[in-house]
Amino acid sequence: MKTFAEFGLEPKVLQAITELGFEEATPIQSKSIPIALTGSDLIGQAQTGTGKTAAFAIPLINKIPTSEDRIVALIMTPTRELAIQVSEEIGKLTKYKGLRSLPIYGGQEIGRQIRSLKKRPQIIIGTPGRLLDHINRKTIKLDDVQTVVLDEADEMLDMGFMEDITSILSLVPAERQTMLFSATMPPNIQRLAAQFQNNPEHVSVIPKQVSAPLIDQAYIEVHERQKFDALSRLLDMESPELAIIFGRTKRRVDELSEALQKRGYSADGLHGDLSQNQRDAVMRKFRDGSIDVLVATDVAARGLDVSGVTHVINFDLPQDPESYVHRIGRTGRAGKEGTAWSFVTPREIDHLHFIEKVTRHKIPKKPLPSIAEAIEGKQRVTAERILEFVQEESINEYKGIAIQLLEQYDSVNLLAAAIKLITGEKKDVSIELTPEDPIRAKKRRPDVRSNGRRFSGGPFGGGNRSGNGPRGRSEGGRSGDSRGGYSGGSGSGSSRGGYGGSRDGSGSSSSNRGGYGGSRDGGGSGGGRSSSGEYRRPRQEQ
Numbered sequence: 001m002k003t004f005a006e007f008g009l010e011p012k013v014l015q016a017i018t019e020l021g022f023e024e025a026t027p028i029q030s031k032s033i034p035i036a037l038t039g040s041d042l043i044g045q046a047q048t049g050t051g052k053t054a055a056f057a058i059p060l061i062n063k064i065p066t067s068e069d070r071i072v073a074l075i076m077t078p079t080r081e082l083a084i085q086v087s088e089e090i091g092k093l094t095k096y097k098g099l100r101s102l103p104i105y106g107g108q109e110i111g112r113q114i115r116s117l118k119k120r121p122q123i124i125i126g127t128p129g130r131l132l133d134h135i136n137r138k139t140i141k142l143d144d145v146q147t148v149v150l151d152e153a154d155e156m157l158d159m160g161f162m163e164d165i166t167s168i169l170s171l172v173p174a175e176r177q178t179m180l181f182s183a184t185m186p187p188n189i190q191r192l193a194a195q196f197q198n199n200p201e202h203v204s205v206i207p208k209q210v211s212a213p214l215i216d217q218a219y220i221e222v223h224e225r226q227k228f229d230a231l232s233r234l235l236d237m238e239s240p241e242l243a244i245i246f247g248r249t250k251r252r253v254d255e256l257s258e259a260l261q262k263r264g265y266s267a268d269g270l271h272g273d274l275s276q277n278q279r280d281a282v283m284r285k286f287r288d289g290s291i292d293v294l295v296a297t298d299v300a301a302r303g304l305d306v307s308g309v310t311h312v313i314n315f316d317l318p319q320d321p322e323s324y325v326h327r328i329g330r331t332g333r334a335g336k337e338g339t340a341w342s343f344v345t346p347r348e349i350d351h352l353h354f355i356e357k358v359t360r361h362k363i364p365k366k367p368l369p370s371i372a373e374a375i376e377g378k379q380r381v382t383a384e385r386i387l388e389f390v391q392e393e394s395i396n397e398y399k400g401i402a403i404q405l406l407e408q409y410d411s412v413n414l415l416a417a418a419i420k421l422i423t424g425e426k427k428d429v430s431i432e433l434t435p436e437d438p439i440r441a442k443k444r445r446p447d448v449r450s451n452g453r454r455f456s457g458g459p460f461g462g463g464n465r466s467g468n469g470p471r472g473r474s475e476g477g478r479s480g481d482s483r484g485g486y487s488g489g490s491g492s493g494s495s496r497g498g499y500g501g502s503r504d505g506s507g508s509s510s511s512n513r514g515g516y517g518g519s520r521d522g523g524g525s526g527g528g529r530s531s532s533g534e535y536r537r538p539r540q541e542q
């Protein structure tokens with residue numbers, strides 16, 4: 001493992017890294033920072049939560065002179081929340097160097113962004129739709145951009161951002177550094193690479209299993225109508241510090257967050273139909289812990305880094321294995337452990353197997369917790385809370401009444417009644433959710449071209465690379481590794497991976513994203529087969 005001092009970075013950048021508490025570089029950082037510092041194009045793949053943001057941000061920041069007053073770096077993300085988050089991380093990393101960075105995303109008042117642009121930021125972090133708006137208004141000019149990063153590169157392609165990205169990149173000088181990052185690199189990422197990059201170096205620290213290994217994964221078989229009670233039981237039994245619950249549709253998210261609130265949980269919902277103010281408020285509450293359950297569509301699946309997320313629950317299975325990997329990757333980040341459970345209806349078992357196959361990870365089955373277990377869990381948590389109070393809180397003013405009560409009543413009865421009172425907070429209101437259709441097992445065409453092996457590539461890289469692809473950088477060099485170019489196990493023992501992002505209802509006035517019906521095909525190929533033979537369905541805005 002390398003220290004950041006080994007990269008020969010500017011002292012002011014190093015100082016900011018130290019202040020962030022990063023002691024050693026993560027594997028993706030160790031491998032990509034030296035390459036990125038040379039100015040070479042790069043494709044970086046590593047599991048969720050392993051520091052890909054700093055892997056591209058540090059070299060980018062290091063090379064911008066403080067005296068620069070033009071936009072020289074452009075980072076694109078698929079969602080607004082991710083643009084904001086990346087911008088904040090860049091803000092921290094540029095603290096001592098004093099560069100100016102600005103997030104540019106849909107839903108925020110454009111006049112305010114125009115005013116901020118007058119302060120001449122050197123780094124722009126944006127979602128494609130709103131970036132194009134500014135370009136058309138000539139409030140953003142890309143003539144001087146030297147570095148471009150596509151964070152969640154595969155998602156950008158998948159969401160049908162290709163057209164916007166193509167227009168944006170046609171305005172950036174060809175003489176530039178272009179970096180693509182994601183935890184998942186489906187083979188059709190080659191198209192992005194071939195179109196926008198110049199002989200990229202390939203850096204991958206994805207070992208066999210693409211999902212981050214610190215995540216304890218399991219599935220629970222439930223019928224659609226049992227899901228809500230199952231969720232309540234899980235939440236009671238586990239009492240997550242922070243949890244993200246993924247639902248399939250915006251309606252589902254609305255209904256579910258409302259139902260959880262009715263039952264007394266501290267929950268709120270996030271999806272692309274909310275106003276940006278609402279989205280910001282929900283994220284703020286989740287980040288500061290004033291709610292502890294975030295219910296979200298796939299808009300929260302990618303990239304979001306919220307510390308303290310101990311649980312991810314797929315209330316509905318995601319359509320794509322990629323989405324599964326990114327969703328569960330909201331926990332188990334930066335070396336911490338996490339728990340990810342998925343509800344699977346009997347008709348979705350085949351789809352689950354498909355996810356297992358593509359992610360190369362068997363997801364064990366777990367029984368639905370019984371009511372007794374849920375109650376026991378709640379009681380245990382209450383008892384723990386009481387003990388914390390005994391140790392930490394000032395309870396002197398309650399002692400008088402406690403002594404009085406103890407003189408009259410039995411101590412066990414008193415404490416049992418108190419525990420019942422506290423654990424009984426959740427209201428037993430009955431909940432009806434609109435049922436969602438089961439996800440049908442989707443047959444993604446196995447990649448059979450390399451050695452005739454099925455799933456040799458999978459959506460996460462490797463597999464065959466045809467002629468003009470980037471040159472593979474097979475780290476770990478396991479010979480005979482059928483995953484080829486992209487994969488290359490790190491062998492470094494650090495198998496934590498990348499992160500995820502979220503999805504932008506980018507709110508560009510010139511596009512139809514952001515609401516229902518903003519259906520865009522995966523990469524402009526009419527939603528059919530992409531050049532790599534992968535089937536990509538048209539996807540709706542989340």
Ligand SMILES: Nc1ncnc2c1ncn2[C@@H]1O[C@H](COP(=O)(O)OP(=O)(O)OP(=O)(O)O)[C@@H](O)[C@H]1O
Nearest residue numbers: 022024048049050051052053303305334498499500
């Ligand atoms: N070298 C480091 N040492 C300690 N913590 C780090 C280091 N680099 C990054 N982190 C922290 O790890 C967390 C995850 O980083 P980041 O969000 O960049 O992951 P990612 O690989 O982009 O994940 P995803 O695929 O989900 O987007 C962040 O909280 C970040 O501050």
Ligand SMILES: [Mg+2]
Nearest residue numbers: 052303499500
């Ligand atoms: Mg990330």
